[in-house]
Amino acid sequence: MxxxxxxxxxxxxxxxxxxxxxxxxxxxxxxxxxxxxxxxxxxxxxxxxxxMKSYKQRQKEHDENVLKVVKRLKQRNPKKDGLVCTARKPWIAVGMRNVDYKRARHYEVDLSAFRNILEIDKQRMIARVEPLVNMGQITRVTVPMNLSLAVVAELDDLTVGGLINGYGIEGSSHIYGLFSDTVVAYEIVLADGRVVRATKDNEYSDLFYAIPWSQGTLGFLVAAEIKLIPVKEYMRLTYTPVVGNLQDLAQDMPLKKRPRRRGIKLTM
Ligand SMILES: Cc1cc2nc3c(=O)[nH]c(=O)nc-3n(C[C@H](O)[C@H](O)[C@H](O)COP(=O)(O)OP(=O)(O)OC[C@H]3O[C@@H](n4cnc5c(N)ncnc54)[C@H](O)[C@@H]3O)c2cc1C
Structure with missing residues (x-):
C-alpha cells in the first residue's frame, strides 16, 4: 500500500x-x-x-436585611468557621472567576434579598440601589424618567455589586470612567459587623477607594449611591468615514472635523 x-x-x-x-x-x-x-x-x-413595593417598604426591608447580615457575622466563630463569603452560587454569577474558595470550608452570608432600588433622587441625580440590582432592572426604571446610570454594562444580568467589586466598564467609560468611578457612596458591612458609609471625603475614604476590584474581600456591599445622567429617548449617531493611517489622520484632521468616540460623532 x-x-x-x-x-x-x-x-x-x-x-x-x-x-x-x-x-x-x-x-x-x-x-x-x-x-x-x-x-x-x-x-x-x-x-x-x-x-410594586413603596420606597418606604424597601428601605424598611433593607434595614432589616442589614441587621440579619450583622447578626450572621457576629455568630461566626473564626476558629471553627471558614472564610466569609457571599452565598451566591457560582453558576448564577456571570463572572468567570475561579470560585474554589466556595468549595472549601467557608462561612456563607446570604445577600439574596438585597435586590431593591432604594431611591431615585432626581435632585441629586443619584440612584441608591442594593447590590443585586442588575443592569436590566435599573434601566427599566430610570429610562422612562429620562435618566440612566452613566456606565451601563451591556448584559442585563450584571449586578451592581459584581460591577463594583469586580471592575465594571462599558463604552461610555471613555467619558465617565469605570463603573465604580460613577459611585459616590458605598454602604458596607465590615467583618466585625460594623455598618459604615464610605465616601471619598469622610473618615472611611480609604475604604471608598479600596472597594473597587476588591472582589468582596473588604466587606459586604449592601447599598451603593450611583450617579445618574440625563438621557433622551433616542440618540442620533452620525458616522464619519475615515480612511488611512490613524496617526496621520489624527494629526492632519482639523480639530473640529475629528470624529468623537471612535469615528462616530454623537449628537443628542
Ligand atoms: C459574557 C460576559 C459579558 C460581560 N460583559 C461585561 C460588560 O459589558 N461590562 C463589564 O464591565 N463587565 C462585563 N463582564 C464581566 C462582569 O462584569 C464580571 O464578570 C462581574 O463579575 C459581574 O458579574 P456578577 O454581577 O454576576 O457578579 P459576581 O461574579 O457575582 O461578583 C463579582 C465579584 O464581586 C463580589 N461581590 C458581588 N457582590 C458583592 C457584594 N454585595 N459584596 C461584596 N462583594 C460582592 C463577588 O464576591 C465577586 O468576587 C462580562 C462577563 C461575561 C461573562
Whole structure:
C-alpha cells in the first residue's frame, strides 16, 4: 500500500461522548432553553415584585436585611468557621472567576434579598440601589424618567455589586470612567459587623477607594449611591468615514472635523 492510500489516523471507536456531542441540540432545546426561560422569567417577576413595593417598604426591608447580615457575622466563630463569603452560587454569577474558595470550608452570608432600588433622587441625580440590582432592572426604571446610570454594562444580568467589586466598564467609560468611578457612596458591612458609609471625603475614604476590584474581600456591599445622567429617548449617531493611517489622520484632521468616540460623532 502506498503512503497516500494509508489512512492518516486509525478510525477511533465512537463512544458516549460522541453521541452526546452529536445530539447536544436535544439537551439545549429541551433542557437548557426551557430552564433559562423559566429562570429569567422568575428574575423578571422578582423585579416586578420589587417595583410594586413603596420606597418606604424597601428601605424598611433593607434595614432589616442589614441587621440579619450583622447578626450572621457576629455568630461566626473564626476558629471553627471558614472564610466569609457571599452565598451566591457560582453558576448564577456571570463572572468567570475561579470560585474554589466556595468549595472549601467557608462561612456563607446570604445577600439574596438585597435586590431593591432604594431611591431615585432626581435632585441629586443619584440612584441608591442594593447590590443585586442588575443592569436590566435599573434601566427599566430610570429610562422612562429620562435618566440612566452613566456606565451601563451591556448584559442585563450584571449586578451592581459584581460591577463594583469586580471592575465594571462599558463604552461610555471613555467619558465617565469605570463603573465604580460613577459611585459616590458605598454602604458596607465590615467583618466585625460594623455598618459604615464610605465616601471619598469622610473618615472611611480609604475604604471608598479600596472597594473597587476588591472582589468582596473588604466587606459586604449592601447599598451603593450611583450617579445618574440625563438621557433622551433616542440618540442620533452620525458616522464619519475615515480612511488611512490613524496617526496621520489624527494629526492632519482639523480639530473640529475629528470624529468623537471612535469615528462616530454623537449628537443628542
Ligand atoms: C459574557 C460576559 C459579558 C460581560 N460583559 C461585561 C460588560 O459589558 N461590562 C463589564 O464591565 N463587565 C462585563 N463582564 C464581566 C462582569 O462584569 C464580571 O464578570 C462581574 O463579575 C459581574 O458579574 P456578577 O454581577 O454576576 O457578579 P459576581 O461574579 O457575582 O461578583 C463579582 C465579584 O464581586 C463580589 N461581590 C458581588 N457582590 C458583592 C457584594 N454585595 N459584596 C461584596 N462583594 C460582592 C463577588 O464576591 C465577586 O468576587 C462580562 C462577563 C461575561 C461573562
Amino acid at each position: 502506498s503512503d497516500l492510500q494509508a489512512p492518516l489516523r486509525p478510525k477511533r471507536k465512537k463512544g458516549l461522548v460522541d453521541f452526546l456531542v452529536h445530539f447536544r441540540w436535544i439537551f439545549v432545546i429541551f433542557f437548557v432553553l426551557p430552564f433559562s426561560t423559566l429562570y429569567y422569567f422568575l428574575i423578571y417577576l422578582g423585579d416586578v415584585r420589587s417595583e
